[in-house]
Amino acid sequence: MFAGETNLSFEISKSTEIIDTFKRQTQIEGAPGPALSFSESKKSGLTNDMVLKQIFNTAGPTPYVPTNIKVLRKATNTIETVPLETYISRVIPGEIGDKMGGKTVEQIKEIYRTQAIAARGYATYSTYFDRKHGSSYDVCDSTCCQVYNPNLTNSYATTATNDTAKKIPALVSGSPYNWNIKYVHAFFFNSCSGNTKSCKDVWGTDVSYLVSVSCPYDPTKYAIPATDGHGVGLCQDGTAGYVTNGYLYTDILPHYYTGASVVTGTYN
Template structure:
């Protein structure tokens, strides 16, 4: 019985294993309130010695002033890391905690297996009400991103952060669709040429995704502009008073007299537009000076949802009319939703957006 039990346990452990991630939850804080679902050990990482035993279910505050080591971590005494529930300032996570001292403060880091991490990411990066095949595509994209970017924040003592800079991760909510999407794609990532692929994604392409070369300058064979099932989704409009617009280009610019930009047509390139039709450069003629500005700089300056837009001047207003949300590179989440509703599998959706990359199960 004992041996049979041991074998079953080992097999179960193997099937539940996934690589461990260090996710930066709170950066440079002086205290944090924690609570663990099972007994844990606090280990000083300088000496490797257990410096405290932590009972289950008891909330306590850790202050950076009381931490007498540069690095320490809390792991469960008896159960697997993935089965430990940790409450950090009232939010629930899976896994343990690491502290890294930064001068007089510390970074609070979640030690979490990738699969458990994804349960927290998926509900924040995509609505759990989206069709299951879209959620599964998102799970593969988020898993690939996490695996590809391990060590991105190495200098701060963790792999990836918990904000939009990396992926939004703000506690774990149990939702049947999220659980299903993560479990049914367990260990699956996108690869290209034997390496983990860059699986960028964005909210809405507006009709056609964008080549990565036109956004960040370096070409990647599987991040090219692809057409969408729905043309021109999600229109938006941003109006800026003419005076405010002109003032953003400095005193030397004067008043805006003319905007030179070819008319937008999704999928139609021009000298001043990319292959998807996004703005490469617009020429702004002021009363004192002419300025050429890139679409992404215009997007930043006026907080535009995307670079797929037209500009018109009507009366005392500059009007931006456009489509889509986000940088446009890789998978469009609204597009994935539409394709899933149209009966596409998550594999087909991923192969559409990461054209030429391959879906692989790595554990």
């Protein structure tokens, strides 16, 4: 069983590097076939409300991620075309809030990396599948999508974006040269009171990877028992708590996006 097929009672654990699994499987499975183009992959996909399946004939699962993102700047009503990674480095500082008190430099870096992968996953899903603003641009620059502010960049955000370039959370099954990849609508929010909420309870749509999970290190759990934000997906305060306790983004993202893996995509 591949990591992407982990069942709903998934327990967070220190994960091994996923690429090692691919290498081992590749040695067993044999030679590659031709890779499918993005449009071919989309045609072969199976849609339901919130996910789409892609098949790639590659040794490791390599979902496409957009090279550029078209962002509506609401203040000027103009559309800015920004490279995906530049966009991510300008989104994280506005979305991450102030969770860095008492953290080491390495812990702060890991919190930023985790947020970068979630934000990239959210932006990729918005661009390919959600398209709630129609066809002329991919996302707007407000909390409606993700807060984008070119003036808010910092060195942690830039470094974390580079460290995690092309990485997104995704549900992966299959085997080398015949991968099934489901993109994750990577919702995140500020804090919860010890458990996240399911997508079904909040928005009425049952999504396998957006179920209620424990959030044992959320400091809010011990202070004000309330959820700040919609409560679905990755909890940012809980992430900071996990990092403080030695966990990495390869542990944290599969916990909040149940059954997902962190995979390195390819630009489309």
